Each structure stands twice: as C-alpha cells, then as structure tokens.
Amino acid sequence: MPRTILISYIERDSLIHKLNPLTKLTALICVIILAFILGPVNNLILFALILPLSYISKLTWDVFKPIRYLLIIFAILFSIQGLFYPFRLTPLYTIPFTNIIIWKEGIIYAAEISARLLVMMVYGFLFVLTTHPGDLVNALRKLKMPYKVGYIVLSTLHVIPSIQMQVETIIDAQKSRGLDVSGNIIKRLRAYVPLLGPLFIGSVQQAVERTMALEARAFSADCEKTSFRQTVFRKRDRNIIIATVIISVTVGVLSWIY
Amino acid sequence: MIEINNLTFTYPTGTNALKELNLKINDGEKIGIIGQNGAGKTTLIKNLNGLLKPTKGSVIVNGVDTRNVQIADMSKTVGFVFQNPADQIFNPTIKGEIEFGLVQQGFKKNEIKHRTDSVLKNIKLYEKRNVHPSNLNYSERKLLTIASVLAMDPKIIIFDEPITGQDYKGKIAVEKIIHSLKDKTVIIISHDMEFIARMVDRIIVMCDGRIIADDSKIKIFQNNKALCTAFVEPPEALKISKKLGLKPCLTIEECIEEAKKVFK
Ligand SMILES: Nc1ncnc2c1ncn2[C@@H]1O[C@H](COP(=O)(O)OP(=O)(O)O)[C@@H](O)[C@H]1O
Ligand SMILES: [Mg+2]
Numbered sequence: 001m002p003r004t005i006l007i008s009y010i011e012r013d014s015l016i017h018k019l020n021p022l023t024k025l026t027a028l029i030c031v032i033i034l035a036f037i038l039g040p041v042n043n044l045i046l047f048a049l050i051l052p053l054s055y056i057s058k059l060t061w062d063v064f065k066p067i068r069y070l071l072i073i074f075a076i077l078f079s080i081q082g083l084f085y086p087f088r089l090t091p092l093y094t095i096p097f098t099n100i101i102i103w104k105e106g107i108i109y110a111a112e113i114s115a116r117l118l119v120m121m122v123y124g125f126l127f128v129l130t131t132h133p134g135d136l137v138n139a140l141r142k143l144k145m146p147y148k149v150g151y152i153v154l155s156t157l158h159v160i161p162s163i164q165m166q167v168e169t170i171i172d173a174q175k176s177r178g179l180d181v182s183g184n185i186i187k188r189l190r191a192y193v194p195l196l197g198p199l200f201i202g203s204v205q206q207a208v209e210r211t212m213a214l215e216a217r218a219f220s221a222d223c224e225k226t227s228f229r230q231t232v233f234r235k236r237d238r239n240i241i242i243a244t245v246i247i248s249v250t251v252g253v254l255s256w257i258y
Numbered sequence: 259m260i261e262i263n264n265l266t267f268t269y270p271t272g273t274n275a276l277k278e279l280n281l282k283i284n285d286g287e288k289i290g291i292i293g294q295n296g297a298g299k300t301t302l303i304k305n306l307n308g309l310l311k312p313t314k315g316s317v318i319v320n321g322v323d324t325r326n327v328q329i330a331d332m333s334k335t336v337g338f339v340f341q342n343p344a345d346q347i348f349n350p351t352i353k354g355e356i357e358f359g360l361v362q363q364g365f366k367k368n369e370i371k372h373r374t375d376s377v378l379k380n381i382k383l384y385e386k387r388n389v390h391p392s393n394l395n396y397s398e399r400k401l402l403t404i405a406s407v408l409a410m411d412p413k414i415i416i417f418d419e420p421i422t423g424q425d426y427k428g429k430i431a432v433e434k435i436i437h438s439l440k441d442k443t444v445i446i447i448s449h450d451m452e453f454i455a456r457m458v459d460r461i462i463v464m465c466d467g468r469i470i471a472d473d474s475k476i477k478i479f480q481n482n483k484a485l486c487t488a489f490v491e492p493p494e495a496l497k498i499s500k501k502l503g504l505k506p507c508l509t510i511e512e513c514i515e516e517a518k519k520v521f522k
Binding site for chain 1: 304307309328329330333334336337338340342344345346347348349350358359362363392406407410
C-alpha cells in the first residue's frame with residue numbers, strides 16, 4: 001500500500017545537493033520567471049529538463065508522486081476554462097445532442113496555466129528535496145536576512161511534511177469508521193472535505209504551542225545567534241549562477257521576440 | 259477470530275516494523291499489547307483492520323483476508339480508537355461525530371438516532387450533543403471517540419494507548435467503558451501495567467517487530483526475561499505480594515484480600 005511520500009530534504013551525495021542554497025534559489029527564481037514567459041510547449045520542454053536534473057540529484061521517481069494531485073487542479077482548469085473562458089471565439093468541439101461548446105481559446109489558456117504550474121511545482125520540489133533547510137537559512141542569513149525571516153522559511157519547510165503526516169493519520173481515522181475513499185474523482189474529493197476541519201484546527205493549535213515553546217527557549221533573545229551548519233560559496237556556484245541567468249535571459253528574450 | 263500468519267510489514271521508508279508474526283486471537287478475548295516505543299504495536303493493530311496490508315503473510319479476520327477488502331467494509335467488524343482524539347474528531351457537532359460511522363454504513367434514520375442517543379447517554383454527553391466538539395476537555399474528547407466507535411457495534415475493538423495523557427477521572431471513565439465490553443474482543447495497547455493488569459487476561463509482549471512472549475497476564479508478569487527485554491516493570495501489587503510471601507497478585511485489591519486471609 002503506497003503511503004505518503006514526505007516532501008522534505010532527502011540526504012544524497014550529489015552535485016546538486018552540494019551546491020550553495022543561494023545558487024539553487026537563483027536558478028529556481030529564473031525557472032519560475034521563465035515559466036511565466038514561455039508558452040505551453042516550451043514549458044513542457046522546461047519540464048522535461050527535470051529528468052536529467054533529478055538523475056544528477058540521485059533522486060528516485062516516486063519522490064515526484066505528490067505531483068499527481070495537480071491533475072485534479074488541471075481537470076478543473078480545463079473544464080472551467082474550456083466552457084466559460086471569457087474571450088472565447090473559436091468553437092473546438094460541440095458535445096453531441098447538446099449545445100455545450102468547448103472553446104479553443106479556453107483550452108489553450110488552461111494548457112498555459114497548467115504547464116506553468118507543473119514547471120513551478122517540479123522545480124520547487126527539486127529545490128526542497130535537495131536543500132537542507134538549515135543550509136538555506138544559513139545562506140539567507142549571510143545575506144543579512146533577519147533571523148526571524150530565516151525561521152519562517154525553516155518552519156514552513158518543516159510544517160509541510162508534518163501536515164502530510166497529520167493528513168495521513170486523519171484519513172486513517174476516517175477510513176476506520178467506514179469512510180469510503182475509493183471511486184471516481186468527485187466522490188474522492190468529497191470524502192476529503194471533512195479532513196479540513198481537524199487539519200486546520202490542529203495546525204493553529206500547533207502554531208500557538210510552537211510559538212510558546214520558541215519563546216521559552218530564548219528565540220527572541222537579542223544577540224548574535226550561533227550557527228552549526230556551514231555553507232560555502234564556491235567558484236562553481238558563481239559560474240552556475242552566471243550561466244543560469246544568461247541562459248534564462250536569452251531564452252526569455254528570444255521567446256518574447258518570436 | 260483473528261488469525262495472523264507469518265505477518266511481515268515493511269514501511270516504504272524501508273523500516274521493517276513487523277517480522278514474521280504468528281498470532282491467533284479468539285472471539286471475546288481481552289488482550290493487552292505491551293512493549294517499548296517503536297516496537298511495532300501500532301503497526302500490528304493497523305494491520306488488523308486493513309489500514310495497512312501485509313507486505314508478506316496474511317491477516318484473516320473472521321474468515322476474511324484483509325488484503326481482499328476495503329477498510330470501509332472492515333470497519334463493520336473492527337473498531338479502532340486512535341491515540342490522539344484530535345485526529346479523529348471531524349464533525350461540527352458531538353452528535354454528528356457519533357452519527358458519522360453509522361451514516362457511512364447506511365443505517366436507517368431511527369436506528370441511527372437510537373444508537374446515537376444511547377451511547378451519548380452512556381458517556382454522559384447527551385446534554386451537550388449539539389455543541390462543537392472543541393468545547394470538550396481532553397478526557398471528554400477521548401470518550402467521544404470511543405463512543406463513536408461503540409455506536410457502530412463492531413465485534414472487535416482496538417484501543418491504541420487509551421489512557422495516555424488522561425487524568426484520573428478520565429482513566430476511570432475509560433476503564434468503566436472497556437469493562438462493559440463483555441462479549442467483544444478487546445485489544446489494548448498501553449504502557450500502564452496497572453491498567454493492563456486490570457483490563458486484560460492475555461498479554462502479548464513485543465520487541466523490535468517481534469512477539470517475544472504471549473501468555474496469560476500472571477505468567478507474563480512473572481516472566482522476568484521477557485519484561486526485561488521489553489523494558490517493562492510488572493505492577494507494584496505483584497512486587498508487594500511477592501515480598502510479603504503471598505500468592506502472586508496483580509492488583510492492589512487482590513493483594514489486600516490475600517493479605518487479609520493470610521495475616522488475619
Ligand atoms: N508511517 C511510517 N512510516 C515509516 N516508518 C514508520 C511509520 N510509522 C511507524 N514507523 C516505524 O515503524 C516502527 C514501529 O512503529 P510503531 O508501530 O508506531 O511502534 P509502537 O506503536 O510500538 O511505538 C518504528 O521504528 C517506527 O519508526
Ligand atoms: Mg504506537
């Protein structure tokens with residue numbers, strides 16, 4: 001039985017893991033900006049580049065499994081935009097025996113957004129899976145980022161897997177009381193609605209408690225903090241940043257022109 | 259009846275949580291599962307209602323192989339009270355919480371009402387039935403989660419650490435309910451040996467994914483080797499009765515009775 005795969009740092013000995021977090025962050029930002037500039041086809045090419053990158057990172061395929069939840073969003077996007085896109089002009093397909101029309105512009109628009117989401121998701125994943133949260137905070141602090149901002153980043157990264165685990169426990173509890181989560185997608189989505197209540201309440205409670213626990217351990221103490229993890233900015237980091245920016249700007253400008 | 263044959267369970271992370279377990283549980287038995295944190299107790303009981311399916315081997319509950327059924331169907335036979343009430347209360351009212359499982363199983367409306375009212379009176383929350391569960395304190399929430407399982411009237415009921423974090427009053431209330439489940443198969447995980455001694459007849463000791471002992475409670479509590487391996491202390495009453503040279507007793511009440519007889 002497949003259990004949830006946690007979206008958090010996975011220790012591997014790879015080139016990408018060893019890069020400075022800022023290098024990866026810069027590359028991630030470039031990719032996100034590109035995702036907005038490029039059209040759906042080019043975005044798919046960008047998406048395909050994740051293959052060699054995750055191979056270099058020594059990650060296995062199943063780490064990308066959570067992406068499948070995006071399919072739900074895609075299904076909604078395509079059906080809503082296909083039917084109701086405001087600037088619809090060209091009918092693509094009329095459902096037989098009805099006057100329901102699927103519009104070409106809507107489908108193109110949905111494809112654009114979907115491709116963008118897909119690219120941002122997988123590269124965001126790659127970043128989170130290959131970057132130790134401590135290193136990221138450390139690197140951000142070297143940029144004179146306030147300690148508290150660093151903590152916000154850190155705790156967000158920490159909260160994602162803990163929410164995933166909580167979701168799993170709550171679903172287990174619901175299934176044990178006869179909730180049927182098999183069947184078509186609508187049925188499944190509806191089954192997950194009762195999950196939101198305990199998840200939300202639990203998260204708020206945890207946040208309140210975490211705040212107090214932090215304060216009780218001198219989080220707001222007004223002094224220079226020690227840091228254990230060391231991040232180094234090597235020559236190859238500089239080179240990769242320069243190369244990524246140049247390539248991204250070129251690709252961006254080219255696709256803008258054509 | 260539950261039959262476990264060569265059950266091995268491995269989590270996708272690679273943790274080998276259960277190793278070749280064999281176990282048979284008869285109808286109506288009261289069973290305690292003890293062992294250190296990480297011994298595999300929770301993993302074992304999640305295999306009993308199909309939340310987890312065996313990696314190898316099989317689990318047969320009342321003649322049904324858990325691999326062949328949905329958990330939704332298993333929930334009619336096996337009730338499961340999770341450790342943390344916060345994770346299993348998800349309805350806007352107390353009444354709704356109890357009704358949830360019954361609605362899932364498609365009971366008739368008046369049957370649902372009848373069962374709901376009766377369990378709510380049993381846990382003394384009938385007056386509060388229309389309020390949001392967040393208004394309850396920890397032990398009331400625990401009772402609510404137990405009641406929501408009892409309402410479904412399963413033959414087998416599993417409790418994962420039911421009194422962990424409970425105050426005295428909460429503990430007593432949980433004990434009273436479990437005691438009333440005379441004709442059910444009851445499986446309890448707990449670290450409280452006094453509680454285990456009062457609630458069950460048979461004890462299974464787990465260590466590192468294996469069952470290292472499985473016997474009547476009086477034999478288990480005198481099996482120093484098993485207790486030592488599992489880092490468990492026997493109930494105080496047993497130590498006292500041994501020091502006083504009485505016949506081995508597991509509860510203080512028994513111990514007092516024995517002492518009265520012997521010392522007059
Ligand atoms: N969801 C999970 N994913 C991976 N490993 C797990 C998971 N749940 C438990 N484990 C591991 O399985 C082992 C047994 O855990 P568990 O059954 O929870 O023990 P217990 O209930 O006796 O404390 C432990 O080593 C634990 O870390
Ligand atoms: Mg446990």
